[in-house]
Amino acid sequence: MVAASLTRRAPRITWESTGTGAIATAKTYVETMPMSRSALIQQLSSSAGDKFTKGQATHAADVVS
Numbered sequence: 001m002v003a004a005s006l007t008r009r010a011p012r013i014t015w016e017s018t019g020t021g022a023i024a025t026a027k028t029y030v031e032t033m034p035m036s037r038s039a040l041i042q043q044l045s046s047s048a049g050d051k052f053t054k055g056q057a058t059h060a061a062d063v064v065s
Contacts, residue, residue: 021052022044022050022052022056022057022060023059023060023063023064025044025052025060026040026057026060026061026064027064029043029044030064037061037065040060040061040064041054041057041061042057044056044057044060045057
């Protein structure tokens with residue numbers, strides 16, 4: 001009997017879906033608590049914060065600035 005290999009794949013996340021999430025989150029931060037661009041990027045990309053990639057966080061900060 002041949003054992004079937006079960007491979008689970010993580011869901012594919014596209015730049016658009018996570019990038020949009022970063023933008024929406026950045027807009028919320030800017031509307032509720034003013035912070036510098038660098039502080040916004042840090043918050044969005046922090047492992048203790050929103051955990052977006054540095055690129056996504058930077059893009060979101062550029063869009064909302």
